[in-house]
Each structure stands twice: as C-alpha cells, then as structure tokens.
Amino acid sequence: GANPIAANAAGQIVNQGANPIAANAAGQIVNQVVDHINHQFREEIMTGFEKQGKTLTVKQAAALSSPVAKTVEQVNETGEHSANGNAPVSLVQPLWIASIAGALIVYTALRKWRFSNGRAALLSRFLQGLTGAVLAVAAGYSLVWIAADWVGISIPQIHDTALFIAICYFSFYLMITAVTSWIGFPGAGLFGLLFFFGTPLLTMAPEMMPAFYRGWFYSWLPMRFASDGLRDLLFFNKGLSMNQPVSVLLSIGAVSFLVLLASSLKNHAVSKEAGIKML
Known part of the structure; x- marks a missing residue:
C-alpha cells in the first residue's frame, strides 16, 4: 500500500x-x-x-x-557588515549624544549674550535654530562617512541616510534646546537619562517588552523613530520619504521650535523685572 x-x-x-x-x-x-x-x-x-x-x-x-x-x-537580511543587525541602534547612539552636545554648546554660547529688547531675544532663538540646521547637515554626512569608511557598516543609500540622520539630529537638537531654554542645564540631564534607559529598548521587539514599557515608554521614545527610519533605509531598501518616522520627527522638531521661540518671551520678561536684559 x-x-x-x-x-x-x-x-x-x-x-x-x-x-x-x-x-x-x-x-x-x-x-x-x-x-x-x-x-x-x-x-x-x-x-x-x-x-x-x-x-x-x-x-x-x-x-x-x-x-x-x-x-x-x-x-530583508541584515548582511555581514551591519554590526550583527544592530547598525540602526549603533548610529542612533552617537546621534543622540551629538544632539545633546550641540544643543548645550550653542545654548552656553548664546547664554552669555545681552539683549536690549524682546526682539533681539527672539532673533537669538532663530539663530539657535539656524545653527542647529547647519550642525544637522554636518552631523548627517559626518556620521555616515565615519560609519561606512571607519567602522565598515554597509550603507546602501548614502545621501538618503545622511539626510535622514540630519532630520533626526535637527529634531533632537530643537527638542533639547527648547527644554534647556526653559529650565536650564538640568534639562539636558533628562535627555541623558533618556539615553541610558531608552537605548536598550531599541534592540528589543515591542512584542518582547513588558506592557508598561511598550505602552508608556517605547511608544513615544524619540530615538525609536530614528531607529525605525534607519532600518527602512539600511535593511528594507526604502528611500527617504514622508513615512511615519520622518513625519513624527518633523512634528517633534516643529513643536520644539515653537516652544523655543516662546522661551524668548519668558526670559525677556524675567530680565525686564530684574532690570537687566539677558538671555
């Protein structure tokens, strides 16, 4: 049979x-x-x-x-030159640190300036934003060059990846600058804590996380959108487009810039009450 x-x-x-x-x-x-x-x-x-x-x-x-x-x-294989599949996280880590460093350096430099009126203080906020845009482009191409030539990470779309990293940097920079403009240097410490507690989550699948971290922490983690966007570029052969990571990062940057501009009114009011004009 x-x-x-x-x-x-x-x-x-x-x-x-x-x-x-x-x-x-x-x-x-x-x-x-x-x-x-x-x-x-x-x-x-x-x-x-x-x-x-x-x-x-x-x-x-x-x-x-x-x-x-x-x-x-x-x-969607990660390939051999992808830091064991962790290339997106490996790029997000220095990107986040560079964003904090850039925001603090510019904030410290402008903090020493004196302004005669509220318009001058507002212009200083625009100057902070413009400086961040220049730093973002430099960080995007520098990080891609270091990762590809020095570290050996395979980056199939050089320019798209560099521009996406620039968007990430600018968004993070504006967010950090807005917070530090309102509460000072302690604000940068919050983003330092976010780095230490948030980065390990980027290597985990959401389904493998505890419900608390998945719903109340990972869902709004800014670094998560940078990591997702880099995965699309590095492993899924997707070009730079107005997808969810880019849309969320641009929204974070836009809201942060408005908060940054509003901080000039607060600082000018405090300076006027004290009888001095300063940032």
Missing part, C-alpha cells in the same frame, strides 16, 4: 531586518516546535510498527529520521 511514512515541510519566513534578536528567537522557537513534533511522530509511528510486528525499510527509516522538514527563508 501507500507509504505510511512521508516527510512534510514546515516553512518559516524570518524578517531579519525588522529585529535581528526577535528573528533569531523566533527561529529557535520554531526549531524547538518542529523537533518536538518530529519526536512525537517517531514515537507514534514506531509504536504502531511494533504493534503490527513490522520492520522498517531503509527508505522508511530515512523518512522517519525527520518526518517534518524545516525550510527557512530569510527576508
């Missing part, structure tokens, strides 16, 4: 670019499940043959060794 032992195929598609750690974990889980199924099949088939007093042919024994065959298809 028909061969009672036949090999079946269990297909697995691994989206490595989405999150290498989650992809590897999913692959291990699938392997364990298939191995368990194969073990159960072998036990049941062997028990059936023993009850019937039959022996296995060579072909049947070969099929019995692995009744369910595993096939793995890798999509």
